[in-house]
Amino acid sequence: MARKISMKLAINEAIDQEMSRDPTVIMMGEDIVGGAGGEGEKDAWGGVLGVTKGLYAKHGDRLLDTPLSESAYIGAAIGAAACGMRPIAELMFIDFMGVCFDQIFNQAAKFRYMFGGKAETPVVIRAMVGAGFRAAAQHSQMLTPLFTHIPGLKVVCPSTPYDTKGLLIQSIRDNDPVIFCEHKNLYGFEGDVPEKSYTVPFGEASVVRDGKDVSIVAYGLMVHRALEAAALLAKEGIEAEVIDLRTLSPLDIDTVLESVEKTGRLVCVDEASPRCNIATDISAQVAMQAFGALKAQIEMVTPPHVPVPFSPALEDLYIPGGPQIADAARRTMKKGKT
Amino acid sequence: MADHPFPLSKDELLAAYRRMRTIREFEERLHIDFGRGDIPGFVHLYAGEEAAAVGIMLHLHDGDRIASTHRGHGHCIAKGVDVTAMMKEIYGKKGGSCEGKGGSMHIADLSKGMMGANGILGAGAPLACGAALAAKYRAKKGQPSDVAISFVGDGASNQGTFLESLNLAAVWDLPAIFVVENNGYAESTSRDYGTAVDSYVDRAAGFGLPGVTVDGTDFFAVYEAAGEVIRRAREGGGPSLLECKMVRFHGHFEGDAQTYRAKGELEDIRANRDCLSTFKAAITGAKVVTDAELQAIDHEVLGLIERAVTAAKAAPLPTAADLTTDVYVRY
Numbered sequence: 001m002a003r004k005i006s007m008k009l010a011i012n013e014a015i016d017q018e019m020s021r022d023p024t025v026i027m028m029g030e031d032i033v034g035g036a037g038g039e040g041e042k043d044a045w046g047g048v049l050g051v052t053k054g055l056y057a058k059h060g061d062r063l064l065d066t067p068l069s070e071s072a073y074i075g076a077a078i079g080a081a082a083c084g085m086r087p088i089a090e091l092m093f094i095d096f097m098g099v100c101f102d103q104i105f106n107q108a109a110k111f112r113y114m115f116g117g118k119a120e121t122p123v124v125i126r127a128m129v130g131a132g133f134r135a136a137a138q139h140s141q142m143l144t145p146l147f148t149h150i151p152g153l154k155v156v157c158p159s160t161p162y163d164t165k166g167l168l169i170q171s172i173r174d175n176d177p178v179i180f181c182e183h184k185n186l187y188g189f190e191g192d193v194p195e196k197s198y199t200v201p202f203g204e205a206s207v208v209r210d211g212k213d214v215s216i217v218a219y220g221l222m223v224h225r226a227l228e229a230a231a232l233l234a235k236e237g238i239e240a241e242v243i244d245l246r247t248l249s250p251l252d253i254d255t256v257l258e259s260v261e262k263t264g265r266l267v268c269v270d271e272a273s274p275r276c277n278i279a280t281d282i283s284a285q286v287a288m289q290a291f292g293a294l295k296a297q298i299e300m301v302t303p304p305h306v307p308v309p310f311s312p313a314l315e316d317l318y319i320p321g322g323p324q325i326a327d328a329a330r331r332t333m334k335k336g337k338t
Numbered sequence: 339m340a341d342h343p344f345p346l347s348k349d350e351l352l353a354a355y356r357r358m359r360t361i362r363e364f365e366e367r368l369h370i371d372f373g374r375g376d377i378p379g380f381v382h383l384y385a386g387e388e389a390a391a392v393g394i395m396l397h398l399h400d401g402d403r404i405a406s407t408h409r410g411h412g413h414c415i416a417k418g419v420d421v422t423a424m425m426k427e428i429y430g431k432k433g434g435s436c437e438g439k440g441g442s443m444h445i446a447d448l449s450k451g452m453m454g455a456n457g458i459l460g461a462g463a464p465l466a467c468g469a470a471l472a473a474k475y476r477a478k479k480g481q482p483s484d485v486a487i488s489f490v491g492d493g494a495s496n497q498g499t500f501l502e503s504l505n506l507a508a509v510w511d512l513p514a515i516f517v518v519e520n521n522g523y524a525e526s527t528s529r530d531y532g533t534a535v536d537s538y539v540d541r542a543a544g545f546g547l548p549g550v551t552v553d554g555t556d557f558f559a560v561y562e563a564a565g566e567v568i569r570r571a572r573e574g575g576g577p578s579l580l581e582c583k584m585v586r587f588h589g590h591f592e593g594d595a596q597t598y599r600a601k602g603e604l605e606d607i608r609a610n611r612d613c614l615s616t617f618k619a620a621i622t623g624a625k626v627v628t629d630a631e632l633q634a635i636d637h638e639v640l641g642l643i644e645r646a647v648t649a650a651k652a653a654p655l656p657t658a659a660d661l662t663t664d665v666y667v668r669y
């Protein structure tokens with residue numbers, strides 16, 4: 001019988017297995033162990049939401065709690081990666097990348113190219129993304145497009161526990177810097193996850209629902225909203241194909257193009273702010289490469305161009321929902337050629 | 339001055355007590371209401387640390403600016419932000435200090451010189467440098483200037499932004515004060531693990547700033563030390579660092595099980611390091627105020643907080659029309 005575990009446990013298990021397999025894997029971050037230097041429980045937190053809880057008992061000092069100095073420790077992880085280690089650095093909330101962005105985009109991302117192909121920087125930077133946690137403007141952003149914009153970085157954002165484990169193991173083994181985005185509202189989401197170690201390759205989107213009428217492209221939490229939309233549409237006889245991008249850089253545009261060649265209609269969904277995001281990128285690429293296949297204009301579903309609001313009443317309106325995605329699909333079904 | 343050992347008049351002592359009691363009551367009420375599930379999001383309580391906020395803020399007026407932290411409720415109340423507006427904000431309601439858009443971690447009231455609680459550690463320090471710079475430009479020649487105060491936790495005092503700001507303030511000779519609120523922990527991590535140097539006075543010296551350390555649970559110690567560094571800044575004497583050693587009575591945020599604390603630690607600090615009890619004992623012990631006078635204040639504060647909660651619960655939620663406003667002044 002398949003085993004069901006949460007995304008949170010899938011992350012914990014991936015790190016655990018890689019630390020056991022490869023002694024160069026170390027991990028660092030704020031309170032990833034917890035209780036450091038105090039008189040109470042060690043491993044008191046295991047990260048702010050308990051994701052790394054228990055790893056200290058197994059791997060001891062290979063997990064390092066850090067001072068509250070993201071520039072220094074994210075940079076140190078990058079430096080150690082350039083010198084033979086495979087560090088996993090936890091940034092907690094992706095919003096904090098503003099504090100340490102230079103180390104990520106001017107240093108880690110550029111070593112390989114600037115140094116004429118001679119450097120390898122196998123660092124993984126894990127961070128929570130996304131809204132819906134009532135965590136307000138500075139703890140709720142996606143920011144994924146900021147990273148995909150930068151050559152040299154790989155960007156991952158899984159939607160299921162299975163992909164999370166496989167993609168995280170791939171990220172740790174990968175020899176390039178990886179920004180690993182974990183949607184905080186999916187931590188409790190459960191799914192089948194094999195106990196054994198396995199990888200999910202980068203640059204391969206997954207078709208999570210087959211359909212002939214309209215293609216819906218999403219990633220992270222939005223995959224689940226897209227599936228909700230597909231269920232609504234199915235009741236009306238519209239069969240939506242739902243594509244989970246899984247990795248945003250590299251991007252599997254071929255799977256999207258194939259789907260659009262079949263359906264002729266495209267809805268791009270993104271939880272990131274609407275300007276210059278993943279959805280606009282996909283739209284542009286489809287318009288360039290499969291214009292002839294399109295029967296109607298492309299639809300996009302994103303939050304409005306505003307910071308994430310605190311009030312639950314506003315935040316619930318901010319995050320794109322299944323009904324909104326279904327509406328977009330209906331709009332494209334009504335328009336254009338048949 | 340008064341015929342008692344304190345540097346404040348009786349009325350001022352009562353006002354200080356009222357501020358501290360208001361913060362305490364506000365936070366203890368939030369603790370209960372959060373536990374009931376009434377309050378969304380992350381809430382970091384200031385209970386236990388009141389003497390620092392109030393001891394410092396009594397020297398300020400609305401033209402002086404403060405840049406706060408994620409643990410900002412105490413700073414807000416001490417700086418005079420309306421308690422009902424704060425409560426509405428924390429409940430995510432219209433009429434809140436930020437119309438429900440900011441929440442606990444982003445309460446601001448610019449009219450009171452409160453530049454915002456902050457979700458990003460260390461982010462307040464450069465902003466305070468900017469406020470101090472503006473104050474310097476604004477000041478009339480030969481007149482005392484407004485000041486800016488940056489609050490920072492012991493943990494966040496290790497952010498580059500904070501350390502760079504110390505240097506910048508010293509280089510530009512800004513009327514800025516950096517208050518390190520040292521409550522011994524950054525989340526679950528002890529201060530001593532995260533900060534290699536023991537003394538913030540030494541650290542300040544390394545940046546060319548005078549520094550002073552006080553028992554932050556002793557209102558009078560804070561009041562006197564703050565008075566001196568603020569006076570110096572006003573008179574053109576430049577920036578300083580003030581460390582307040584303090585205790586926090588609750589978890590890092592609401593929901594924190596606090597297993598990283600030593601056994602009996604919480605009971606001990608509540609029994610022996612409660613800044614409010616210490617203050618109360620001092621002023622009643624010197625027979626400057628009576629228990630009855632303090633109880634009357636307790637009673638009024640309780641009513642104030644109760645009314646704030648009732649108003650917050652009754653206030654309307656923001657609506658779809660509010661979602662897209664306030665992003666720009668004009669777009």
Ligand SMILES: Cc1ncc(C[n+]2csc(CCOP(=O)(O)OP(=O)(O)O)c2C)c(N)n1
Nearest residue numbers: 096409457458459491492493494523524525
């Ligand atoms: C740049 C940044 N890094 C990490 C965090 C997460 N965080 C919030 S509060 C906190 C601990 C702060 O400790 P301290 O500065 O001592 O303040 P205290 O909570 O004790 O008042 C951490 C790590 C954050 N909000 N911003």
Ligand SMILES: [Mg+2]
Nearest residue numbers: 491492523524
């Ligand atoms: Mg602290």
